[in-house]
Structures are given as C-alpha cells and as structure tokens.
Amino acid sequence: MSHVTERPTLIDLFAGCGGMTRGFVDQGYLPVQAVEWDLAAAATYAANFGEEHMFWGDIADWVTDDIPQVDVVIGGPPCQGFSNLGSKDVNDPRNKLWKEYLRVVEAARPKVFVLENVQRFMQSSEFQLLLDEADHGLISEYTLSFGVLLAADYGVAQRRPRAIVIGSRIGEIPLPQATHSKGGINGLAPWETVRSRIFGLAEHPDTTELPASTTEVFGQTVKGIFKSKDLHFGRQPRELSLARYDSVPPGGGRFDVPDHLLPRCWREKKTGTTDVMGRMRWDAPSLTIRTEFFKPEKGQYLHPQWDAAAKHRVNRVITHLEASRLQDVPEDFVWCGSKVEIAKQIGNAVPVGLAAALARHLRDHL
Structure with a gap:
C-alpha cells in the first residue's frame, strides 16, 4: 500500500x-x-x-x-x-x-x-x-x-x-x-477579479517583441526560454483601431463603437457576438481567454482601464503576460515559441x- x-x-x-x-x-x-x-x-x-x-x-x-x-x-x-x-x-x-x-x-x-x-x-x-x-x-x-x-x-x-x-x-x-x-x-x-491579477503591471509596455533567444530541445531549435516578464510586450495598432478602442467602456463592445468607425461588415450586421472589441472590467473576472486574445475583434480583450472623463484610458489589448496571469499561470513559469505559438499555449491551457x-x-x- x-x-x-x-x-x-x-x-x-x-x-x-x-x-x-x-x-x-x-x-x-x-x-x-x-x-x-x-x-x-x-x-x-x-x-x-x-x-x-x-x-x-x-x-x-x-x-x-x-x-x-x-x-x-x-x-x-x-x-x-x-x-x-x-x-x-x-x-x-x-x-x-x-x-x-x-x-x-x-x-x-x-x-x-x-x-x-x-x-x-x-x-x-x-x-x-x-x-x-x-x-x-x-x-x-x-x-x-x-x-x-x-x-x-x-x-x-x-x-x-x-x-x-x-x-x-x-x-x-x-x-x-x-x-x-x-x-x-x-x-x-x-x-477573483481582473484587478487581482494584472493591476500594477506597466500600462505601456516598452517593447513589441520577445527577446532574441533560442534553446535546444528534443534535438530541435526553438525560440526561448522566456521568463514571464518577457511576455509583457505591446502591439502597434493603427490610429483607426485606437479610436475604436477609445470608444469602448468597461463591459462594452462593438456596439459602443460609433458607426463611422465600424468596418462595413459590423455596420451591416446589427446582431451577433456582443463581446468582440470588448473591454474587460477591473472588478469582475475576465471572459474566456482564447488563443487569439491579442486580437480585439476576437473577444473582450481590451485593457480594463477607462474613465468616462477620458483622463486615464489604456487603449490596448492585454499582453501575453496579462493573459497568462488571467489563466493563473504563476510568475516563475517559463515559455518557448513565437508570439503566436505562446498565445496559443496560453489560450489552450x-x-x-x-x-x-x-x-x-x-x-x-x-
């Protein structure tokens, strides 16, 4: 026994x-x-x-x-x-x-x-x-x-x-x-809330890339090994995208975006998924973190910081680090792969x- x-x-x-x-x-x-x-x-x-x-x-x-x-x-x-x-x-x-x-x-x-x-x-x-x-x-x-x-x-x-x-x-x-x-x-x-997981992380990441490093595993060369802090990188959205993000309050989504900023497919489709182009709420759990959380058109993935007076808004999608924290991945976990491959690992976990x-x-x- x-x-x-x-x-x-x-x-x-x-x-x-x-x-x-x-x-x-x-x-x-x-x-x-x-x-x-x-x-x-x-x-x-x-x-x-x-x-x-x-x-x-x-x-x-x-x-x-x-x-x-x-x-x-x-x-x-x-x-x-x-x-x-x-x-x-x-x-x-x-x-x-x-x-x-x-x-x-x-x-x-x-x-x-x-x-x-x-x-x-x-x-x-x-x-x-x-x-x-x-x-x-x-x-x-x-x-x-x-x-x-x-x-x-x-x-x-x-x-x-x-x-x-x-x-x-x-x-x-x-x-x-x-x-x-x-x-x-x-x-x-x-x-537990989004605030409890990602509050205090830099609102404006200072890079858009992973560090340039590779490792050998199973006789193959892969990108990595990356620490969790390496996953806190941003993107470079277009001005149009930033204007769309700016119009979405916490808990809101594509129906909050003014008509003149909408792509034609959304203007003509008044029904359907409500959480796309959505913004998280600080004091609620996030919705499901999927494999393409870095694309705001795929779900409620905009950073929760937004105030009605437009004094303090963070108009970006969550970073890979923020997504991994919402998946309860601990700080000492390390990662291998490209940006897209790591996103897939986070969303599938x-x-x-x-x-x-x-x-x-x-x-x-x-």
Missing part, C-alpha cells in the same frame, strides 16, 4: 504547455510522463517540468509497453468538431484521439483519470462514446462523474466553463464543490487554479 505521504504519480496527455500539470505539481503530484505533438508547447512543458519524461510526437506512436502505471491520468483530447457521428464505434478513425486516451488509461491503470474539454463536449458523440466505454468497454471498472465547471467558481479570475469528467476505480468521486461565487453568496469567497482545485479534491480520495 502506498502512503499518503508519497507523491501521487501523474501522466498528462495532450499536455500543451503544462497548465494542468502545474496545478497538480503545486498540490504535490509527481509527473512521470507527458505527451504533446506541438513542438513549441512540448518545449514549454519540458522547460518547466523536464525534457526526459515528455513524449514529443503523435500519441498513437507511444508504444503501449512504454506506458508506466500511475495513480492519475489527466488530459483533454481535441475533439473532431463534435460531429454527430452515426457510428459510436471506438475504432472509428475520427475517434482516434479518444481511442488513444482510453488506450493509455487501460495500460496505465490509474486509480483516477480526469478528462477536460470544452463545454459542448457534453453534447458530443465523443462523450457518448466515453459513457459507452465506461458502461461495457475499455474503462468499465471506472465510475464516472461529470459536469461543467466554471473556473471562476474555483478562484480563477476568469469566467471559463470547462467540461470535466472524473473516472475512478476507487469508489465514486464527485466533482469538487465550488469555493467561490459571484458576489460571495452562500458563504463562499467572492469571485487549463487555468492552473482550476487544475489545482481538481488536484486537491482528488488528493482527498487517493
């Missing part, structure tokens, strides 16, 4: 930059294997947790005999567009990544696995496939608990919903209880605070 004092062992599949691993490591888990096919993301993972246990490549090429037995498997297989597949067959080629996740669970025999994904995963055929495999297939000895968790309810300064599935063969493990709530109702702590909440919760059951 392993004692609770030992560090539970961990495999992270589709690991990305390692946001989920970081949450688990912070709660005392020991990563012994990770898999990621994107070079820049795998390099970031390696720079933070070690190159020797990162399998950089297609998960399908990871030989079953090489898969170690561990306490916990985590990860979120990318979904193939959530088509409503007629075939619920685990061997359907479109379900390859699911099949690979299940293959690893079968080989690693974890006590618990955690699968995370986008909210609409719960309506997908892939989710149905998972239920079928738990009912009478590859993972039939596991009891599943599942639902959609909001990152803000677990101390993350971001309203990011994620589908979470916990599979356990040591007795049913429910989803963790929320620790925070909007307005701090029901005796819970109030939601599981918020570290949500991962830590899951890790703490599982620890009580292991």
